[in-house]
Amino acid sequence: MPRLSVWFVRCSLIHLFLGLTFGGLILANKGIPFAPWTWSLLPAHMEFLLLGWVVQLAMGVAFWILPRFRSSPSRGNVNYVRGALFLLNAGIVMVAIQPLIGANWLSLTGRILETSAILLFIMTSWRRVKPLEV
Amino acid sequence: MPLPTRMLIKTALVYLMLALLLGILLTLGVPNGFFPVYIHLLVFGWLTQLIFGVVYWMFPKYSNQHPRGWEALSWITYAALNIGLILRAIAEPLQTSHASNLFGTLLVLSAILQWLAGVAFIANTWQRVKEK
Numbered sequence: 001m002p003r004l005s006v007w008f009v010r011c012s013l014i015h016l017f018l019g020l021t022f023g024g025l026i027l028a029n030k031g032i033p034f035a036p037w038t039w040s041l042l043p044a045h046m047e048f049l050l051l052g053w054v055v056q057l058a059m060g061v062a063f064w065i066l067p068r069f070r071s072s073p074s075r076g077n078v079n080y081v082r083g084a085l086f087l088l089n090a091g092i093v094m095v096a097i098q099p100l101i102g103a104n105w106l107s108l109t110g111r112i113l114e115t116s117a118i119l120l121f122i123m124t125s126w127r128r129v130k131p132l133e134v
Numbered sequence: 135m136p137l138p139t140r141m142l143i144k145t146a147l148v149y150l151m152l153a154l155l156l157g158i159l160l161t162l163g164v165p166n167g168f169f170p171v172y173i174h175l176l177v178f179g180w181l182t183q184l185i186f187g188v189v190y191w192m193f194p195k196y197s198n199q200h201p202r203g204w205e206a207l208s209w210i211t212y213a214a215l216n217i218g219l220i221l222r223a224i225a226e227p228l229q230t231s232h233a234s235n236l237f238g239t240l241l242v243l244s245a246i247l248q249w250l251a252g253v254a255f256i257a258n259t260w261q262r263v264k265e266k
Contacts, residue, residue, distance in 0.1 A: 001194055001266055009263045013256045024249040027222070030242025031229060054181065 001064050006082050008060025011089055015052025019045055044096035051114060052092045055134035059084070059121055076124040084124075101128040136189055137206035142187030145216060149179030167230030171223045178248065179219050184212060186255050194261045205259035211251045218247030 001009075002068040022038075022045040027040040063081055075081075094110030153175035158163075160172055188207050195201040202208070221244035229237040 003265050006263050006265055010260070013260060013263070015255055016252055020249050020252040024245040027226075027243045027245035030226070031245070032235075049177070054185070057185065088217065096159075125172035 002075060004078065004085065005060045005064040007085055008056055008063065011085070012057040012060060013054050015048045015092070017054060017055055019048030022048065025033050040099050043099050047092055047096045051088070056088060059088075060124060066125060067130055068128070076128060080120045080124045084117040084120040086117075087113045087120065091115075091117060093130075136202060137227040138205065138212060139191040141212055142183050142190065142208075146171040146180050146183040147188065149175050149183065149219075153180060155201040162166075165227070165231065170249060171226055174222060178215070186215070187258055189255075190252065192261065194264055194266065196262050197199075203262055207254045211258070214247045214254065215251035218244045218251060221247065248265035 022041040025035070025038045026041055026045060027036055063075060063119040069076065091113030094106045095111065096108040096110075098104070098110065123132075135230060153172055156172045156175065160168060190202055196203040221240050225237045225240035225244060228234075229241055
């Protein structure tokens, strides 16, 4: 597994932990109310699990296993993928903390960063979706 | 394909079927208390459980002696995820329509079990995520 995939997958595991912890608190509060503020964790719960866990894991595994190029760099432009890793995680954190601190611009900025991350990733991965012999 | 993977994937497929059936019932007018159950059957019971199964099978070896890490952790993941999710599927709609201490306690137990499933999975997977 290449180093960047290790980073993607480990970040996705951290997001899984955070998403499940927040979800667990929300569900437990639904059962026995102890802290009404847990409902404010709902956007972060969804963001961490859908983008942080599922999408990020898929990106890490795709970077690892998609067919490689014969010429170097064999997995495409590594700087783009490194940028995608950074932008995705920065975006997720911004979107997740926005309801907690209330700065509306964070959500929009976070979404733009997430979209930019996916765009960078697609730019690198598109040509790797090919027959093995090419 | 190792046994925990087969169990995780086959159970995930069952949840996919159940979620889609519940989706039909929701469209027919089953009360809204079932909507969170529908979402979690799909996202946790199907998608996440499928990922857990494939990761346990395909990720790099932990060691020659324990290529897939600690099998006991995969069984803890499987049991906690499914008991937790089933408890949720039963208790959450009941808590919405007939709130009681029993259903509330079952929801807390469900939350703990689902969290535990994730922690056991992460504990077993973390060391297998490594550079070659």
